[in-house]
Amino acid sequence: MSLQELKEQARQLNVNDRLELVQSIIESLQDAPNPSPERSRAIRQMKGLLKTDQPAPTDEQVQTMLEERRLEKYL
Numbered sequence: 476m477s478l479q480e481l482k483e484q485a486r487q488l489n490v491n492d493r494l495e496l497v498q499s500i501i502e503s504l505q506d507a508p509n510p511s512p513e514r515s516r517a518i519r520q521m522k523g524l525l526k527t528d529q530p531a532p533t534d535e536q537v538q539t540m541l542e543e544r545r546l547e548k549y550l
Contacts, residue, residue, distance in 0.1 A: 491544065497525060 485496060504518050532540070 489547075491540070494525065497521065501525075 485493060488496065501518055501521050504514065504521075507514070
């Protein structure tokens, strides 16, 4: 799969899945051995993109989101 194909598929994901994908990419970059200063700066910038002004969701809200996602996925 080419990078362009991967980007196109990522754009087709819903917002929550894209955020999860970004988080996974960030974690994989952090696990890389000896990240360069430029890579470290890029990782910090990507983490900043994930920040919001909204408070973290409550446990009930997370459960509701998970239930909605399962309904989307399996129905």
